[in-house]
Amino acid sequence: MKKISRYFILLLAVTxxxxxxMKQEAPSCCSTKQHESPEPLPAVSGESLFLLDSKWxxxxxxxxxxxxLAGKPVVAAMIFTNCPSACPRIVADMKILxxxxxxxxxxxxxxxxISMDPKRDNPEQMQKFASDHRLNPDWIMIRSDRMATLExxxxxxxxxxxxxxxxxxxxxxxxxxxxxxxxxxxQHGLALxxxxxxxxxxxxxx
Amino acid sequence: xxxVYRILFSSALLVAAFNLRAQTPAGMAMIPEGNYLxxxxxxxxxxxxxxxxxxxxxxxxxFLKFLESEPGWKKSAVKRLFADEGYLKHWVSDGMYxxxxxxxxxxxxxxxxxxxxxxxxxxxxxxxxxWERVAEAGWTVADGSREPGFNEWIxxxxxxxxxxxxxxxxxxxxxYYGVWDMHGLxxxxxxxxxxIMSTGESRAATGSGDGLFCAGGSAxxxxxxxxxxxxxxxxxxxxxxxxxxxxxxxxxAADKK
Numbered sequence: 001m002k003k004i005s006r007y008f009i010l011l012l013a014v015t016x017x018x019x020x021x022m023k024q025e026a027p028s029c030c031s032t033k034q035h036e037s038p039e040p041l042p043a044v045s046g047e048s049l050f051l052l053d054s055k056w057x058x059x060x061x062x063x064x065x066x067x068x069l070a071g072k073p074v075v076a077a078m079i080f081t082n083c084p085s086a087c088p089r090i091v092a093d094m095k096i097l098x099x100x101x102x103x104x105x106x107x108x109x110x111x112x113x114i115s116m117d118p119k120r121d122n123p124e125q126m127q128k129f130a131s132d133h134r135l136n137p138d139w140i141m142i143r144s145d146r147m148a149t150l151e152x153x154x155x156x157x158x159x160x161x162x163x164x165x166x167x168x169x170x171x172x173x174x175x176x177x178x179x180x181x182x183x184x185x186x187q188h189g190l191a192l193x194x195x196x197x198x199x200x201x202x203x204x205x206x
Numbered sequence: 207x208x209x210v211y212r213i214l215f216s217s218a219l220l221v222a223a224f225n226l227r228a229q230t231p232a233g234m235a236m237i238p239e240g241n242y243l244x245x246x247x248x249x250x251x252x253x254x255x256x257x258x259x260x261x262x263x264x265x266x267x268x269f270l271k272f273l274e275s276e277p278g279w280k281k282s283a284v285k286r287l288f289a290d291e292g293y294l295k296h297w298v299s300d301g302m303y304x305x306x307x308x309x310x311x312x313x314x315x316x317x318x319x320x321x322x323x324x325x326x327x328x329x330x331x332x333x334x335x336x337w338e339r340v341a342e343a344g345w346t347v348a349d350g351s352r353e354p355g356f357n358e359w360i361x362x363x364x365x366x367x368x369x370x371x372x373x374x375x376x377x378x379x380x381x382y383y384g385v386w387d388m389h390g391l392x393x394x395x396x397x398x399x400x401x402i403m404s405t406g407e408s409r410a411a412t413g414s415g416d417g418l419f420c421a422g423g424s425a426x427x428x429x430x431x432x433x434x435x436x437x438x439x440x441x442x443x444x445x446x447x448x449x450x451x452x453x454x455x456x457x458x459a460a461d462k463k
Contacts, residue, residue, distance in 0.1 A: 046285035147321075147330075154317060154400055154447030155287060161401040169403050 010034050028062040048181035049155060051173045054148035056114075059126035066181060069140075073184070073204040074177040075197070078170065080117035081129040086172055089190045091133055094174060097194040098136070101201070109204040111136070114152060115143035116160050116168055156183070178204050236462060239346070240368045242339040245432075245439050254339045259332055260457035262375035263311035263394060264323060266303035272323050273301065279319055289316035292450045309374035311455035317447035320395045324458035331397035334442065334458035338435065341389065343382040350381070350393045351432070355442050360434045363390030368453050389434065393441055394454040401407040402443040 044050050050067040075094055079087035094111060101109065115121035121129075126141045135141075138140050144152070153160050161169040173196065176185040185200040230236045236258055241251040273280050280301060283292045295314050297303045303312075317331075324330050332340075344350030351357060363378070378390045439456075 047287050049287070051285050051287055069238070126363050150397065150400075152316070157446055159400045161403055171403070 005183065020130065044180055045182060047183070049177060049183070050149065050181035052148075052155065054144050054178055056142035056144045056148070057123060059123050059130055061123050064140070064142055069110060069112070069177070070181065071179055072110050073179055073201055074112050074175075075201070076112040076114060076156075076175045076177060077173065078116045078153060078156065078160070080115055080168060081121050081125050082117065082167060084167070085099060086170070086190065088133070090172055090174065091135075093191060093194070094139060095133075095135075097174075097197050097201075100194050100198050105205060108167075109201060111139040113141040115141070116149055116153065116158075117166075118145055118149050120166070139141045156184070171201045176200050176204070212279045220230065231453070231460065233260060233261055234460065235261050235385050237336070237383055238341055240339060241337060242342055244335070244338070245435055252335050253462070254335050255337055257332070258460040258462055259336065259340055259385060260329075260459070261380075261384060263392060263455045264320075265309050265375055266312045269315070269323065270301065271304065272326060275325065276322070279322060282399040286448075288318035288446045288448060290450050290453075293319070295450070296452065301367040303370070305424040307371060309376075310372040311375055311387070312456045313372065313392055313452055314450040315395075315455060316450055317395050317399065317445075319399070322454035323456075327458055329458035329460045331395055332457060333398050334396040336459055337388075337394065337396050338384050338438075340381070340383060341435075341438075343385070343388075345379060345381060346408040348382050357432070360389045361392075364434045364437060366390070372453075392453050392455040393438065394452070395454065396442065399445055400447065402439065 017032075017169075023171050036132075044067075050070060052066045054065070056064040056066075075097060077090045077094060078117055079090055091113070098106065098111060113126075115126065121143045126143065130139065143149070150160075152158075156173070157174055158171045158173055160171075163169060171188065174187045175183055176197065178184040184204060185197070187197055237254075237256060239254065239256045241253045243249070243251050277283060278285075279288075281297060282300045284293055292314055293316060294306070294312075303310075319332055342348070342350055344353030344356045347353050351358075372392065375391065376386045378387050380386050381388060445454075
């Protein structure tokens with residue numbers, strides 16, 4: 001009898017397990033509040049990155065949405081902290097740009113690093129990167145999940161190719177967003193003179 | 207007594223097997239774990255975990271239903287950030303396609319719109335690896351390159367001029383997995399289409415793109431006979447996520463849990 005009941009339990013368990021797997025998951029999205037209701041944000045165009053719904057985690061363990069960046073132009077790049085050469089170069093280019101600004105100008109600009117490696121770039125890792133690269137404390141560094149990262153890359157037109165070793169091939173682009181979150185300018189390539197970027201930023205803050 | 211055990215045990219197995227089969231969501235096919243040969247990878251096949259994929263591309267009719275619950279994605283409402291101007295331009299009005307095209311694949315659709323549609327079905331876009339794995343399948347065997355006439359058929363389909371009005375989905379041929387229209391109807395978005403580095407960008411990177419340099423006559427690509435795969439690769443490398451094309455649609459996939 002014992003054996004029979006064991007088989008019955010097995011049968012029940014198998015059935016229950018497979019039934020539970022059959023259960024359809026309710027659609028996870030379909031809450032497009034950014035499309036349906038006019039958001040409180042004024043004067044945001046259809047091309048603004050502030051339309052993005054995604055939530056980001058900063059290296060200070062805060063939550064960030066792109067609309068939080070409103071009001072100041074943003075100098076941004078997608079990087080990952082385990083990046084051997086290209087990303088430190090982008091960050092260096094951004095720092096050269098930063099140094100090219102006067103103190104008054106500097107206060108009117110945000111610097112943003114967006115991780116393309118959400119798996120490994122947790123807040124501690126990003127914090128370490130920020131201190132290794134001696135980033136000014138008002139630089140923002142963020143990560144999200146895979147889908148939000150893909151969406152961000154596509155909004156910015158950044159190509160990202162995951163490699164077997166966990167790293168990435170990627171476009172090397174510095175993006176400038178205006179105060180309302182539209183892409184105002186993009187510089188493709190590394191180690192270029194910051195002349196054009198400075199000019200662009202100055203147009204946006206004046 | 208032992209025969210009772212056997213009956214019980216085998217019925218348990220049967221129920222289990224039946225339920226495993228029944229798990230495949232309606233309209234989708236289960237693609238078992240396997241691998242595919244990326245264009246640039248020499249002979250290094252990439253493994254692909256098991257997943258589900260829609261048997262057909264998403265149709266105009268299906269997309270219209272989506273718009274009923276997501277009016278923000280209508281032609282008149284969509285944000286420029288998420289779709290270029292030609293978005294749904296083949297539709298006769300903001301909310302209607304040509305009636306003859308109800309079951310034709312929806313095209314003139316951006317990556318963002320395709321991604322959103324799939325998410326609202328509790329699905330996602332297939333990765334390029336997943337899509338290409340399904341596209342490798344012939345009609346009767348998992349490896350289409352071993353099927354006489356299959357490559358020739360794909361080439362014939364690829365070189366056919368696009369008709370003014372797209373035919374309905376499910377009118378080409380089903381493949382080994384029961385998936386339709388992987389060839390010969392429309393190009394399709396993949397989740398990670400943006401993972402191909404174009405040559406201008408790979409100069410500063412270590413460049414897996416190097417393998418495809420001079421793609422037209424590349425000796426480093428895995429399967430030079432697969433001209434259609436070259437075309438898909440080239441298309442993906444030229445796309446941006448907001449782009450729309452009159453012969454670019456999509457279908458959804460889902461993880462197999």
